[in-house]
Amino acid sequence: MSEEKKTRPQVPDGHSQFMLTRQKKPNEKGFVGYEVIWDKFHKEAEYQTPKRP
Secondary structure (H helix, E strand, C coil): CCCCCCCCCCCCCEECCCEEEEECCCCCCCCCCEEEEECCCCCCCCCCCCCCC
């Protein structure tokens, strides 16, 4: 039987509406991880204290 490959294929970046996924470089054991970057869902407004009556 054939042996398992030691290298992993390079995967392109994954894009969705609020998320970006990138492949990390393999570590010394050969583990390949993925980095997930989230975009902001909404803008955050500065809080303003209400006027006194």
